[in-house]
Amino acid sequence: MGLAAGIIGLPNVGKSTLLNALCQAKAETANYPFCTIEKNIGTAKVPDPILEELKALLDPKEAVPATVEIVDIAGLVPGASQGAGLGNRFLSEIREVDALVHVVRCFEDENIAHTEGSADPLRDVELIETELALADLERLEKEAERTKRDFSPQGRKLHAVLEKLSSGLSAGEAVRDIPLSKEEAELASPLDYLTGKPVLFVANIDDSGHYKENAGYQALCQRFGPENVLPVCARLEEECAELEPDERIEFLSQLGFEEDALARLIEAIFKLLGLIRFYTFANNKLRAWEIPQGTTAEIAAGKIHSDMQTGFIRAEIIQLADLKKYPSLPELRRQGLVRSEGREYQLQDGELVHFLFSGGSR
Ligand SMILES: Nc1nc2c(ncn2[C@@H]2O[C@H](COP(=O)(O)OP(=O)(O)OP(=O)(O)O)[C@@H](O)[C@H]2O)c(=O)[nH]1
Ligand SMILES: [Mg+2]
Known part of the structure; x- marks a missing residue:
């Protein structure tokens, strides 16, 4: 597998529903927590205006878009870092991915159970981030223990970076937000830490289409910046995932959706993974290929x-x-x-x- 993004979040918030929408996958979704135990893996086609332009110019027999790998991981609950809800296993699945898509429930639906009683987007995000941070602290401790007898100049530098990460995490910062020099980053590999992975928040909104008025979406934007929060109605997108692209857009626009939220999200995941595209045209086949920058x-x-x-x-x-x-x-x-x-x-x-x-x- 190449670079992959992992969908994370509390149980029953719409993670598998989102995977189905993004990848036209057939992951099981259900109105109870821990529906997903084994991770689901999907491949999303990356919408691509350049491919469309090249298609119009070269008139190929076939045009194949780039793709991005997405993994739908079981829901985390408070205490996951101590093993609650099979937490340790799920955390190690998060460790294997290269970027995180954090789904936050922002839709109101009294028929859909919430593990914390009711949805509170900022609190819900914090519950997950705390578990990730606790898992990181544990890893940092192990790393410090493993290298404590290394008194070489490199070893001393590593100890200092581990200390820096540890005090940042203890103060509530994510590893990704702790500034490191190039040398420090090479020593400590911050991407190996769960809170060191780049993250994007998905506000799973209801199907009214008026996401700008959704209080949960607004709160997330205020906290994390609107560029890091994408609104999507996962259930609606799942329902129309199998329509032809034109029909899908028309269906959604009739419901008041002004832009193609799913396309924006896939593109954002692609960028989050640090991927770019190049194109080949051979044997009448045009193809986009995804590669790391x-x-x-x-x-x-x-x-x-x-x-x-x-x-x-x-x-x-x-x-x-x-x-x-x-x-x-x-x-x-x-x-x-x-x-x-x-x-x-x-x-x-x-x-x-x-x-x-x-x-x-x-
Ligand atoms: N009303 C509403 N319901 C949704 C939305 N997205 C998902 N759901 C419902 O919420 C329930 C849980 O969805 P899943 O996709 O299985 O949730 P999950 O996060 O994968 O849950 P676990 O695998 O148990 O952690 C299902 O009944 C979905 O149909 C939405 O946008 N609006
Ligand atoms: Mg699921």
Whole structure:
């Protein structure tokens, strides 16, 4: 599996419902806590305006979007760090993912049980964050114990960073919010800590479509910043997940939804994971590929086929803006708009790439 985002939150808040909406998956959802025990894994197609533009220019037989892996993890409850509700196992599943999508119940529905009695978005977030922080503190203690006899200069530096993380966490900060120098981050690997992973909040709102007036959504925005909170009505999105994209948008707009919340969310998860896209066009097939930012051309070629990595010669790079002016490869070449790059070149988001490798080109 490549980079993956994990859906976390209290039990019965709509995590599996959201996975089904995002990935057209068939995870079991039910109106009782701990419906999910075994994690569900899905793949979401990343909506992509550049792919659409390339499709219009190149007229391929097939166009395949990039994807992102999403894992729906069992609900956490207070005490999870001490093993409550199978907490330890679920926490270790959270440890395996690279970013967190934290679902917060902001919908009113007296028929849907809430493990804490009633929904209170900020308190609910804090319950989860406290469990994650406690698990991190435990890990920090183990790490400090394991390395306590390392008196080398590196060892001393590591002790100092662990101390810094530990006092930050004890004061209620998440590891991701504790400023670390590059050297400190390399020593302590903050991404290995649950509160060190990048996070996005999903306000699961009711199906009225008026999310701006939803008090829970507003409270989350005020606390975490509107750029980090996305409103979605998971149940409604799940219901229309199997419609054709155009029908879905029309259905939602009739209900008063002004924007495609699901598309915005998938794009936000993609960015949260630090992914970018490059495109290939070969054998009449246009395809978007997801790679971590900073991936070299050689490694990117290997994503398509291992032979292309081992036999890598060079990558020819075309920009969408140039393709719009000259929509044919020979013409682009004549205009000097096909750039050649070697194996160490780091691909940039949105580039159309043609790989040359011993034994072929693609
Ligand atoms: N009214 C309303 N109900 C919802 C919404 N989203 C989910 N639900 C309902 O809430 C219940 C729980 O949903 P799930 O998706 O199973 O919740 P979960 O967070 O995966 O729960 P666990 O796996 O038990 O932790 C189901 O009955 C859903 O239909 C929503 O936006 N509005
Ligand atoms: Mg579930």
